[in-house]
Amino acid sequence: MSSHWAKDMIEVMTNRGMITGYGDGTFRPNETVERQHIAIMFNRVINVTPIQEAVPFQDISSSHPYYEAITQLQRAGIVEGSNGGFHPTAALTRAELAKMIVLGFGLTPGGRSTFQDVTPTHWSYNYIAVLGDLAIVHGDQGSFKPNEPVTRAEFTAMMYRAFNLIQ
Numbered sequence: 001m002s003s004h005w006a007k008d009m010i011e012v013m014t015n016r017g018m019i020t021g022y023g024d025g026t027f028r029p030n031e032t033v034e035r036q037h038i039a040i041m042f043n044r045v046i047n048v049t050p051i052q053e054a055v056p057f058q059d060i061s062s063s064h065p066y067y068e069a070i071t072q073l074q075r076a077g078i079v080e081g082s083n084g085g086f087h088p089t090a091a092l093t094r095a096e097l098a099k100m101i102v103l104g105f106g107l108t109p110g111g112r113s114t115f116q117d118v119t120p121t122h123w124s125y126n127y128i129a130v131l132g133d134l135a136i137v138h139g140d141q142g143s144f145k146p147n148e149p150v151t152r153a154e155f156t157a158m159m160y161r162a163f164n165l166i167q
Contacts, residue, residue, distance in 0.1 A: 004029050006153040009160040018044045018163075019156055029153035036088035038097070038155070039069035039079070045159050046104050048076035057086035064088070078103045091149035095124035097158060098146070101136065102127045105162050115144035122146060136161040 001007050010027055013019045019041055021027040033041075054071050061067065070086055073079040078100050081087065102109050109126035111133040118128050128144055131137040136158055137144065 001027055001029065004153065006157045010153065010156050013045075013156050013160055013163075018159070019152075027152065029156075030151050032091045032149035032151055033155050034088065035079075035086060035090050035092050035096075036064075036066045036070065038092050038100070038150075039066050039073050041155065041159075042078070042100060042104060043069045043072055045163055048072050048078065048104065050075035051077050057081050057084065059085040060088060073100075073104075076104070092155075093147050094144060094150050094154065095122070095128065095146035097150045097155060098124050098127040098131050098137065101158055101162050102130055105166055107131075107134070107162075113144070115139050115142065117143045118146055131158070131162075134161075134165060136165065 001010065004010070006029060010019070010029065014021065014027075050072070052075055054075050057070070057074070060070055064070070066088065070079070070088070079086070101107070107130050109130055111126070111129035113125055113129040113132055115128065115132065118125055122128075124146055128137065128146060132139070132144075
């Protein structure tokens with residue numbers, strides 16, 4: 001971590017109790033984030049307000065360790081599944097996180113994306129565009145890589161920027 005690009009943001013978010021590392025004292029910034037883990041981390045950063053009734057996911061039982069966190073995000077309209085499932089162990093994509101941030105922080109989707117790999121027909125275009133406009137996401141040499149998995153460092157950086165924007 002000593003020379004990682006997101007070191008300062010990770011330390012701030014860790015000190016605020018919004019993210020945690022592993023039991024062995026590491027953070028593992030380059031590891032990808034599973035959808036089930038994002039529910040816990042997201043709920044630590046923002047207070048979600050339910051706007052709809054819970055709709056059970058076929059692949060999340062009430063005994064699942066993240067059932068409550070996932071259900072809270074679903075009731076708040078921040079996450080949804082596909083084909084009746086939440087797919088808890090699937091990697092969260094950068095596009096999916098963009099949507100979660102926009103919905104979770106109450107931002108208005110829209111704007112004009114300058115990322116060369118996010119066309120206006122991409123399902124997450126409006127979410128990514130507003131995050132780019134607000135400098136919550138910066139991309140990588142003109143690309144956003146919407147279908148790539150989110151790393152722990154990328155998640156932390158996006159949440160740090162979004163959190164500081166609304167504070």
